[in-house]
Amino acid sequence: MKIEIKTEAFDPLVEQQRYQASLDIQGKYGATAVFIGTMRDFNEGDIVKSMTLDYYPGMTEKHLQQICNTAAERWSLLDSLVIHRVGVINIGDPIVLVAVWSVHRGDAFDACRFIMEDLKAKAPFWKKEELEDGERWVEKNTSGYSKI
Amino acid sequence: MSIKVKFFANLRDQYGLTEEVVDFNEGISISEIWDKVTNRQKMPESIMIAINMEYSSGDVQLKDNDEIAFFPPVSGG
Numbered sequence: 460m461k462i463e464i465k466t467e468a469f470d471p472l473v474e475q476q477r478y479q480a481s482l483d484i485q486g487k488y489g490a491t492a493v494f495i496g497t498m499r500d501f502n503e504g505d506i507v508k509s510m511t512l513d514y515y516p517g518m519t520e521k522h523l524q525q526i527c528n529t530a531a532e533r534w535s536l537l538d539s540l541v542i543h544r545v546g547v548i549n550i551g552d553p554i555v556l557v558a559v560w561s562v563h564r565g566d567a568f569d570a571c572r573f574i575m576e577d578l579k580a581k582a583p584f585w586k587k588e589e590l591e592d593g594e595r596w597v598e599k600n601t602s603g604y605s606k607i
Numbered sequence: 608m609s610i611k612v613k614f615f616a617n618l619r620d621q622y623g624l625t626e627e628v629v630d631f632n633e634g635i636s637i638s639e640i641w642d643k644v645t646n647r648q649k650m651p652e653s654i655m656i657a658i659n660m661e662y663s664s665g666d667v668q669l670k671d672n673d674e675i676a677f678f679p680p681v682s683g684g
Contacts, residue, residue, distance in 0.1 A: 496684050512683065513616050515676060518660035543683065555684050575684065583657070584683025585616035596617040599653075599680035 460531070462523040463542045464514065468549075471495045471556035474542055479560070484537045490564040492571035496555040498548050502597070508589045512545045512554070515583040519543075526577045530559070533573070534566040541574065543584065576603050608633065608671040612644050615678035622648060637665040640675060653680055 461478060475493055500507055527539050537560040544554050557574050561567040579600040586597040612627045619625055627644050641650050656665045657676040669675075 514683070515613070515615055515657070515660070515678070518657060518676065521660055579681075579684040581662075581681065582683050583615070583678060583681050585679065586682045587616070596620075596679065597682040600682050600684065 460524075460527050460538060461540050462520055462527065464516075464520060465542055465544050466546045468552050469542060469544070469556075471542065471553045474556060475540065475558045478538075478540045478558070482538050482560070484560060488537050488560040488562060490561045490567035492559045492561075492564070492567035494555070494557040494571050494575050495553055496575075498550055498552045498554055500550045502588060505588075505590050507550075508591065509550065510548045510589065511587045512543075512548060513585045513587065514543075514545045519583045522582050523578065526574055526581065529577070530570040530574050534561065534570040535563075536561050536566060536570055539570070539574065541578070543578075543582070545584070572603075579603060608669075610640070610669060610672065611674045612640060613674065613676040615676065617679055618651075618654075618677055631669065635669060637663075637667070637669075637675065640669070641677070651679070654678070655680060 498510060523541050527541060530536065530539060540558040542556040548554060557571050559567045559571040588595055588597060609628055609630045612629055614622060614624045622645050624644060629640060629643060637656060638650065655678050656663045658667060659674055
């Protein structure tokens with residue numbers, strides 16, 4: 460299990476492959492679920508030029524770890540990886556990677572979704588958007604489950 | 608006794624505060640800490656509170672060297 464906060468741009472699929480190669484689970488996993496969150500150029504009807512992500516060093520990592528621990532208790536997982544960007548983020552940059560390895564797809568899909576949704580709800584990160592005519596803090600995240 | 612008080616995101620901009628060290632007497636409440644640090648500004652209704660990096664309802668007995676953080680609802684991911 461690995462949690463990482465990155466201050467520089469990263470390639471999520473390279474990170475996923477690199478971490479996977481470091482694990483002693485070759486031949487054991489039958490399912491890898493991957494979620495990548497990416498920086499859009501619009502939000503709430505406005506053009507967004509870039510974004511700055513703030514976080515609470517110490518608490519953020521601690522809560523990401525707790526979320527992954529909870530997922531590992533609820534589902535049968537072989538490993539998980541969460542990487543989250545902070546600092547200035549440009550259009551098209553990856554913001555977050557969640558990767559989960561399991562024997563079967565059900566556990567992998569469900570745990571990946573849970574980690575992502577719990578991260579959105581609890582992990583202490585805050586986004587400030589740079590717009591064409593100023594900047595604003597994103598007030599809160601909406602639930603990803605609301606449209607089901 | 609003293610505690611560290613941290614502010615994040617829009618609260619830093621709004622109150623011009625990042626990190627403060629507050630001396631206090633035993634029994635002081637979170638809202639009294641808030642009043643002391645912000646000079647009695649109104650506490651936002653949506654505020655979130657963490658004590659020693661764990662979410663808190665704010666109804667706790669503070670100890671020497673505790674770390675309190677005030678921040679808005681989270682928006683990561």
